[in-house]
Amino acid sequence: MAGTGKVHMRGDEALVTVEDLVMEFPAGRRAVVHAVSGISFDILEGETLGLVGESGCGKSTTGRAMMQLPPPTEGSVRFDGVEMTELSKEDLRRTRTRMQMIFQDPISSLNPRRKVKDIVAEGLSIWHNDSGDMAVQKVNEVLDAVGLDPEVVSDRRPHQFSGGQCQRICIARALVLDPKVIICDEPVSALDVSVQAQILNLLEEMKERYGLTLVFIAHDLAVVKNVSDRVVVMYLGKVCEVAGPDALYAHPAHPYTDVLLASIPEPDPDHPVSDRQIEGELPSPINPPSGCRFRTRCEKVQDLCSTEEPVLKEIAPDHYVACHFPNEVPVSVNGNGDSS
């Protein structure tokens, strides 16, 4: 599982380009946590990029590094032609208004002591001096867009809302400054399935209505598949596979993608529970395995995997995998699998 290699990059037309992103954190006694180790991807305007992987694979770190929260150890993040990593503090602040984030736990990401209208309006009051009627109008508009009645909710506080409604407030807050990109970090994993469906539908609507580009981070491949135009599968700080969501599901090439797919619980009692299960624990990111990082848990592992790191290669049109022994992918079928 290497993730070195950039054959999947699509050049200048991308809105956001992340190249060779490395994120390391000191862990004391000269140890270093290799959270993200040289990953690259790009996002076209109006696209939804899904980042999927288990806890600890570096997907959230990647999302935060794009926002420079904190800036990456190495590598570049270009957003709309601007190199984010080289911006001055003030320029970075300005740029961030166009790149917003939504987090996993909607209740703890809202200040419990503030009213909904103040939470949503905060971005506006920081950036626009005309905080009068225009601001109120804008706040009402976004609240209405996310399916909350401004008259009813404006003066309430977060504890008066359910998890799903709080997530709607978070989405409204992200939308109020008219961002281009929203990074959604596990926006639905704390929600019930029924509410999850409401929020996923809402994100799709907002994307259309406001012309957004989304980065959707999640551990559930079924959820990611539903919203994404392109999916990047990550494992222990590296990229395993990049493909369109339908192609990825129809013909997973990387053994890790296989396992992720087999783990999705099927709501069908006739569907036998798959006996494929990922073995063991995630290796420590302080001392990641040599060669392919997935080798310690891979059922196809060979000697080559421990000595040489696989590089991303194109195995079908717009389908890339970083594995020495990928599953066969029929080239012809795959071509029309991408929905974008």
Added chain:
Amino acid sequence: MESERPLLEVENLRTYFDTPRGILKAVDGVSFTLGKGETIGIVGESGSGKSVLVRSIMNILTSNAIVPDGSKVIFDGKDTRQLSRSEAKHFWGTQMAMIFQDPMTSLNPVKKVGIQITESIRYHLGASKQEAMERALELMIQVGIPEPRKRLKEYPHQLSGGMRQRVTIAIALACNPKLLIADEPTTALDVTVQKQILDLLASLQEELGMAMILITHDLGVVAGRARRIGVMYAGKMVETADTSTLFHHMNHPYTEALFKSIPRVEHQSHTRLDAISGRPPDMVLDLVGCRFAPRCRYAQEQCITEEPELFQTGQTGHLQACFYPVGSPENAEALAANQETGMTAAGLDLSAAAVS
């Protein structure tokens, strides 16, 4: 005769809470039985009363809880509500055990894993420290924790989420309970770890022959795991059936709606999900009629005024509470009538329903 009797009989269980806003009817008349070694899945949204239901079964309710007379929980021939405090102490753990959603908060962060596992073994079974440690080691192996001897001496924060949940399972199993209650055991975990934990529970159950109540909000989780499923909504059981019957002949519109809201990998990406519009009702209010009616696509006049009771349908053991069950001609008529006016009898706008 004794062996014929189900392990657990819950009859007309009601659990109310006295809150400043009024009486909150969290569980309002639930009945079901569970045989020895059987698994029942209880499915519903947050606030449907499924967690309060199992807490009532275990009798671990908060002090503001009121359980009206007529509610019965018979476990192995004994009414758990009648147990004295001292009886209850040895009842929990040895007869019934429970695992919770968040393994971090259900473990004590300042005690070593080994101490937490041996605690109940020493207390209930009166084992010596040595014996208890041996048993703990056995349990750690049983729940699939690598390097068990080393892990026994570690603290919960040194373990991953999946490992912590394995530890809570080991604690629950320590005294060989007859019934294991798993309250959303995998909701806080990754899909891959969720599968490991569910597989583990299934194999342990087979090995130890214990009964299990598996609570979840995801129909996908119980599909392959439970023999029977009960669907709860707003404190009531709205449909219960064998797993296979339930999935093939869903009768209740709420069951159908829950099922449809699951994103399926088989579907093309960007397929619009059929979300359930609205929210569950406020259970402090006096609810008239079917509790799901305000969110139901099929709602008719009758649903608003009259409360449907659970009744037996075609298949044995298949109970449901809907006047217009899904798949019936009445249901098709109801939907057609609602589509014509664009609105259900409860005032749900069918065109807007999809949006919110």
